[in-house]
Amino acid sequence: MRLLTTGVLIVIFCLSIKAQPHLEVYPSELEFTDIFHRLQNAYFINSGNQPLSIDSIAYNSNFYFVRFNVNWRYPFVIQPNDTVKMDCILAGYLNYTSSDTLDTLLIYNNGISPQELLNVKIDYYNSEHYHGILQGNISSDGSPVQNADVYFLYGGNFVIAQAKSDIYGNYVAQLPVGNYSVAAGRDSFYISFYDQRSDPLSATQVFVDTNGTTTVDFNLERKAVTQYSVSGKIYDSVSNYSLNKGIVIVRSGTHTPYKVKPNNNIPGITRTYAAFVNADGVYNIDDIIDAGYYYIQSFSDYFVPTYYDSLGQYPSFWQTADTVYIGSHLIGLNINMPRDSSLGGGIISGTVQVIGNRDSILTGAIVYARSVDNNLITYAFSQNDGSFRENFLPYGSYYLVAQKIGYKDAVSDKIIIDSSTTNVGDIHLLFIPPNSVRDPKIIPDKIELYQNYPNPFNPSTTIEFNLPVGTNVTLKIINILGQTVSVLQDGFLSAGRYKMQFDAKGLSSGVYFVSLISNTTSLVRKIILLK
Numbered sequence: 001m002r003l004l005t006t007g008v009l010i011v012i013f014c015l016s017i018k019a020q021p022h023l024e025v026y027p028s029e030l031e032f033t034d035i036f037h038r039l040q041n042a043y044f045i046n047s048g049n050q051p052l053s054i055d056s057i058a059y060n061s062n063f064y065f066v067r068f069n070v071n072w073r074y075p076f077v078i079q080p081n082d083t084v085k086m087d088c089i090l091a092g093y094l095n096y097t098s099s100d101t102l103d104t105l106l107i108y109n110n111g112i113s114p115q116e117l118l119n120v121k122i123d124y125y126n127s128e129h130y131h132g133i134l135q136g137n138i139s140s141d142g143s144p145v146q147n148a149d150v151y152f153l154y155g156g157n158f159v160i161a162q163a164k165s166d167i168y169g170n171y172v173a174q175l176p177v178g179n180y181s182v183a184a185g186r187d188s189f190y191i192s193f194y195d196q197r198s199d200p201l202s203a204t205q206v207f208v209d210t211n212g213t214t215t216v217d218f219n220l221e222r223k224a225v226t227q228y229s230v231s232g233k234i235y236d237s238v239s240n241y242s243l244n245k246g247i248v249i250v251r252s253g254t255h256t257p258y259k260v261k262p263n264n265n266i267p268g269i270t271r272t273y274a275a276f277v278n279a280d281g282v283y284n285i286d287d288i289i290d291a292g293y294y295y296i297q298s299f300s301d302y303f304v305p306t307y308y309d310s311l312g313q314y315p316s317f318w319q320t321a322d323t324v325y326i327g328s329h330l331i332g333l334n335i336n337m338p339r340d341s342s343l344g345g346g347i348i349s350g351t352v353q354v355i356g357n358r359d360s361i362l363t364g365a366i367v368y369a370r371s372v373d374n375n376l377i378t379y380a381f382s383q384n385d386g387s388f389r390e391n392f393l394p395y396g397s398y399y400l401v402a403q404k405i406g407y408k409d410a411v412s413d414k415i416i417i418d419s420s421t422t423n424v425g426d427i428h429l430l431f432i433p434p435n436s437v438r439d440p441k442i443i444p445d446k447i448e449l450y451q452n453y454p455n456p457f458n459p460s461t462t463i464e465f466n467l468p469v470g471t472n473v474t475l476k477i478i479n480i481l482g483q484t485v486s487v488l489q490d491g492f493l494s495a496g497r498y499k500m501q502f503d504a505k506g507l508s509s510g511v512y513f514v515s516l517i518s519n520t521t522s523l524v525r526k527i528i529l530l531k
Contacts (some may be wrong), residue, residue: 247277
């Protein structure tokens with residue numbers, strides 16, 4: 001009996017050892033060879049037979065940015081025989097020195113080995129370590145503002161560092177050499193970018209020089225007390241993880257279609273508001289002065305700029321975004337952001353101007369780099385002199401697409417970045433004036449259904465869509481019960497851009513949907529009939 005009991009205990013003990021999660025990390029070392037290869041992948045494999053919990057990862061967040069293809073709120077679980085992919089991005093490469101070329105990421109888990117190692121090797125670094133000083137004072141109506149947050153955006157769109165003002169309103173930061181947008185803000189004050197600008201699109205950039213000192217002062221505007229505000233969260237669209245860094249801006253204006261009609265008056269952009277995203281992904285823009293329609297757009301490092309859309313389709317272009325009427329406290333306006341993996345060292349620069357007047361520069365435009373397979377991968381803002389500079393481009397072929405609300409897109413010819421051509425300059429992007437009847441240059445693209453205009457409407461509205469190839473198309477209007485109330489198109493159409501009218505006489509006020517179905521695609525847009 002004693003031998004039987006001992007045998008049972010041995011079996012139970014062996015089973016308890018075997019029934020464990022086990023983390024394997026592949027590869028065991030990541031190597032960053034040059035500036036064009038700053039994104040490396042590692043795979044977390046649970047080779048055990050029990051769920052594996054990843055409790056946390058310890059690493060230098062000033063050097064790296066990590067993200068997973070699942071929601072990585074710690075702890076997160078990997079099932080037996082399952083794998084999770086991790087992006088490891090060399091974020092702070094401008095600050096590396098020769099002493100930083102070997103590093104380790106520590107992965108804490110509940111597996112057989114509770115601490116797994118992922119070694120990192122960096123084969124390039126800034127041997128000279130060129131830096132300069134950016135300093136200034138933050139005040140409001142002559143009084144210093146203490147504990148104001150100051151953000152430094154490298155190249156105008158990458159938050160590389162932060163600082164706080166002291167009791168005298170002074171701040172100082174040591175930064176790598178380059179161009180920066182600088183912003184300051186605090187509770188009860190509106191966020192201000194340098195040169196009294198209210199958003200990163202129109203912000204004036206400053207240059208930080210080697211061993212030099214650049215001064216940027218701010219005079220913050222105290223917030224008015226109003227009942228108009230908007231809040232929400234920004235998310236990684238792949239993992240649904242809330243992002244802990246970013247900027248959200250709100251710009252007034254009602255929706256205008258991609259192809260602006262002749263003599264159509266473009267609503268003026270009267271005011272822009274900005275907010276920095278909290279550590280939990282929340283943004284809050286309060287004390288908006290005027291009620292009205294606004295665009296809401298988010299920016300975050302390593303993600304493509306994205307507009308709010310009620311259907312959660314995360315559009316990058318204003319023509320397909322929803323405008324929101326802000327006339328109260330709006331909550332839950334969340335934005336899902338597509339990933340941007342443009343982590344190279346290529347540069348494209350040039351200017352944006354208005355066609356018909358070569359001397360007319362255009363500030364506040366977003367210039368996207370679009371790969372030939374139609375992926376938007378990085379962006380830049382045009383400056384006061386109309387210049388722009390696209391950084392971080394990998395090897396590949398691109399079109400530049402410049403956008404400004406109310407204008408037709410400006411599109412470049414194809415541009416190639418390769419090992420022999422890493423810096424391309426003198427690219428001129430020409431905007432077509434809003435009232436021009438000339439069509440913009442069109443590049444091959446996926447099928448698109450644009451927001452109807454006007455919206456809300458009574459009783460008719462215009463619906464536009466784009467077909468890159470000939471296909472069978474069904475375009476219909478359905479109500480909130482899913483019933484078809486009108487069929488505008490049902491049959492083959494050649495490639496091109498189409499405009500169709502929908503007359504809602506006989507229908508009651510309410511929410512309807514435009515449904516476009518082709519051989520390969522199904523798209524939906526919400527429309528509002530308001531009688």
